[in-house]
Amino acid sequence: MGVGDEEVLRCRKCGSRNTRVTVTESREDVTWRYCRCIDCGERFKTVERYAYAKRIPLGLNPQLKGCDNYNSRFAPADIVDIRSLSEEGLTGAQIALRYGCDRSTIHKIVNYKTYTDEY
Secondary structure, X not given: OOOOHHHHOOOOOXXXXXXXXXXXXXXXXXXXXXXXXXXXXXXXXXXXXXXXXXXOOOOOOOOOXXXXXXXXXXXXXXHHXXXXXXXXXXXHHHHHHHHOOOHXXXXXXXXXXXXXXXX
């Protein structure tokens, strides 16, 4: 006979089944449940390991980055041009006005936070 939820959540100190799960943490192959006994106040943790790996939903393609992403506004030549304009002394606001985007986008491109694979 397998171990049911009532056996797993029984208090280890007093044996009471009057317990509550206070926090549940899920990771890749493990679920941790932090429990508390209502009768004696004892706190304990249960660990649930999965026999099989969790299934990955179908239809999710890996996220394409930089200019390869179909939502990208910039071509690789634009990235090179933005970085060279910044080196020439133009401000991020001036470059953003030229390309029709936000200045924070220009800041991220110039500082290699985004489009890191482009030259």
